[in-house]
Amino acid sequence: MYENTAENVSENITVKKEKLPDHKRWHKQDTTWALSLFGTAIGAGVLFLPINAGIGGIISLLFITILAYPVMYYGHRAFAKIIYSSKAVDEGITGTIREYFGNRASKIFNLIYFLIIYIIMLLYAVAITNTISSFMVNQLHLNEPPRAILSLVIVLGLIAIVNFGQEITIKVMSMLVYPFIASLIFIGIYLIPQWNMSILDVSNISVASTGKGIIGMLWLTFPIMVLSFNHIPIISPFVIKQKETYGEEATDAKCAQIQKYGYILIFTVVMFFVYSSVLSLSPQDLALAKEQNLSILSYLANHLNIPTINYIAPLIAFIAIVKSFLGHYVGGYEVMRDMILESSRARGKELSEKAVKTSILIFMVLTGWYAAYANPSILGMMESIAGPIGAALLCILPMYAIRKVPALAKYKGKLSNVFVTVVGVITVLALFKTFF
Numbered sequence: 394m395y396e397n398t399a400e401n402v403s404e405n406i407t408v409k410k411e412k413l414p415d416h417k418r419w420h421k422q423d424t425t426w427a428l429s430l431f432g433t434a435i436g437a438g439v440l441f442l443p444i445n446a447g448i449g450g451i452i453s454l455l456f457i458t459i460l461a462y463p464v465m466y467y468g469h470r471a472f473a474k475i476i477y478s479s480k481a482v483d484e485g486i487t488g489t490i491r492e493y494f495g496n497r498a499s500k501i502f503n504l505i506y507f508l509i510i511y512i513i514m515l516l517y518a519v520a521i522t523n524t525i526s527s528f529m530v531n532q533l534h535l536n537e538p539p540r541a542i543l544s545l546v547i548v549l550g551l552i553a554i555v556n557f558g559q560e561i562t563i564k565v566m567s568m569l570v571y572p573f574i575a576s577l578i579f580i581g582i583y584l585i586p587q588w589n590m591s592i593l594d595v596s597n598i599s600v601a602s603t604g605k606g607i608i609g610m611l612w613l614t615f616p617i618m619v620l621s622f623n624h625i626p627i628i629s630p631f632v633i634k635q636k637e638t639y640g641e642e643a644t645d646a647k648c649a650q651i652q653k654y655g656y657i658l659i660f661t662v663v664m665f666f667v668y669s670s671v672l673s674l675s676p677q678d679l680a681l682a683k684e685q686n687l688s689i690l691s692y693l694a695n696h697l698n699i700p701t702i703n704y705i706a707p708l709i710a711f712i713a714i715v716k717s718f719l720g721h722y723v724g725g726y727e728v729m730r731d732m733i734l735e736s737s738r739a740r741g742k743e744l745s746e747k748a749v750k751t752s753i754l755i756f757m758v759l760t761g762w763y764a765a766y767a768n769p770s771i772l773g774m775m776e777s778i779a780g781p782i783g784a785a786l787l788c789i790l791p792m793y794a795i796r797k798v799p800a801l802a803k804y805k806g807k808l809s810n811v812f813v814t815v816v817g818v819i820t821v822l823a824l825f826k827t828f829f
Contacts, residue, residue: 430651473652505782508782515765554719619820690710725757784816
């Protein structure tokens with residue numbers, strides 16, 4: 394009886410393996426996932442990358458061009474590795490951290506993860522307010538509205554949209570991803586006649602840089618670069634799906650294959666848009682865009698006397714930033730809700746979903762309104778807070794896990810690990826840039 398059972402199990406396993414797709418071939422669903430990585434990585438943050446990439450002239454532009462792809466590829470590959478090597482892979486990154494480092498580490502991770510989502514959401518509240526205000530003044534030729542009222546109306550409107558129709562909102566956001574990408578390509582092509590070579594003038598660096606010299610200027614490109622291409626939230630579902638589709642043994646190779654081609658696509662589109670935008674302006678213009686706290690599209694609309702750009706560019710910027718704001722709000726809301734409920738249960742209290750939702754809504758509205766009204770430097774906050782926190786999750790966490798967790802020992806000793814670690818440390822140290 395036991396022999397027959399063993400034979401049946403063996404036959405079932407063989408049949409199951411035979412049904413799995415060949416992981417070495419490229420399948421339709423691989424294309425879908427490559428585009429999903431593409432769509433998640435390209436968000437509103439890309440609209441601020443050209444400013445940071447070109448503000449220091451050709452040196453900073455070439456610096457980002459050389460580093461952007463390896464930072465994106467090796468960082469997210471490492472993040473995928475620690476997930477699919479876990480026995481709790483089906484629980485995603487939270488279950489993975491819990492398995493490797495315990496419940497306390499999992500809670501700390503959730504807190505840090507929430508902070509980066511929340512901070513970026515606040516920055517997008519600022520960006521939306523500035524985009525609308527700039528459009529009203531420069532394109533519609535209206536008087537600038539009181540910022541306190543405008544910012545409150547915008548934040549209330551956005552949060553109302555997502556709370557009264559979250560599922561519809563998410564679907565609409567998903568539908569907007571590819572038109573947004575197409576619009577970036579269109580803008581990049583449309584700007585070609587405006588290209589000039591002022592970016593090649595090295596003397597412009599001293600005029601438009603951060604005031605901390607070339608080394609300081611290049612240092613501050615790391616946080617924006619890491620943040621602009623960061624798409625950690627989709628890595629967990631991506632890995633889980635590849636394991637389900639191709640089996641555990643093929644997950645590593647299939648993830649690497651899809652990520653490789655997806656990231657080539659991301660890099661090509663983003664850097665084309667960055668180069669086209671930067672070549673259409675001077676480093677001084679880009680410094681002014683940073684000072685005015687505008688996205689590159691809003692600044693282009695105000696600076697270039699081209700009717701198409703004047704109206705289409707702010708609209709694209711608005712849609713992109715709104716899409717990213719709503720996405721970060723949904724993610725931040727869910728993580729914050731789970732943290733509050735878990736914390737209350739640990740203290741023996743049971744809070745109602747309604748009370749938790751109301752508390753989060755009030756918190757999000759008040760802090761979002763204050764941030765949008767205060768108008769902090771978007772690129773400054775990315776450089777000094779959001780970027781370094783993002784690098785801690787994307788670069789430092791996977792490298793620490795590979796070094797400390799026995800299940801990840803097979804990934805030790807790779808040169809790419811050294812590269813990711815160095816990039817992570819340099820970026821995290823940007824937290825202390827004001828002291829240098």
